Amino acid sequence: MSTYAVASLRLELSLVEPALRAASARMWRSGPGLPGRYRRYLRAMHQVIxxxxxxxxxxxxxxxxxxxxxxxxxxxPYLRTHAEEERGHDDWLLADVAATGASPDELTGTVPPPQVAALVGAQYYWLEHSHPVALLGYIAVLEGNAPAPGLAGRLARETGLPDAAFETVRLHADLDDGHSADLDRLLGLLPLDAAQRSLVAVSALHTVASLAELFDRITAAPTEWESTDD
Incomplete structure (x- = not known):
């Protein structure tokens, strides 16, 4: 994938990512429902991560x-290395949940909603039945839309939850920019054919749409995710 192709992918994403940012803004809006939305976010992100x-x-x-x-x-080798870099990040979320006063069992004992299955499950399909390079589209979106650097502090102030409940948000804000740069370098080196370039783009666009839908689900608080904090 040439430098031009990487720029083309980023351009395609720039056209659809405003919808993802809008969904994120709705989820993080200030107000009395924010503590409950944050708890639902922790649950959903654990199921994804x-x-x-x-x-x-x-x-x-x-x-x-x-x-x-x-x-x-x-x-x-990129995937093997990156897997080691990401290992244990789901445990960060369990620690964040414990810091909110809830039991981590609430995360591990819940059936993931269809939005999580759609977001993650498509990657299993593509890597098994098309080509594993599809996963780079997924990674590009997740790491290219890291939490804003000041988000953890604002959430701590506005929810009243302890600072320790926001470690995953804080750490991903610091880590994911570097990961995105590494991914762009890799994409620029890979000798992708037209079908593989299309696969990466389709995977990325699907990830944007599915992640925005998941954020809207968190915001809407369906019955099975309702919290007394809302």
């Missing part, structure tokens, strides 16, 4: 099975 390492490990294994594929040969 606990799949990150297994997804990357499975994609790496698929790459390693594609002998003679120059894209897979370069992609596999």
């Amino acid at each position: 606990r799949a990150s390492v297994p997804l990357m490990e499975r994609a790496a294994a698929r790459c390693e099975a594609l002998t003679g594929d120059p894209v897979a040969r370069t992609l596999a």
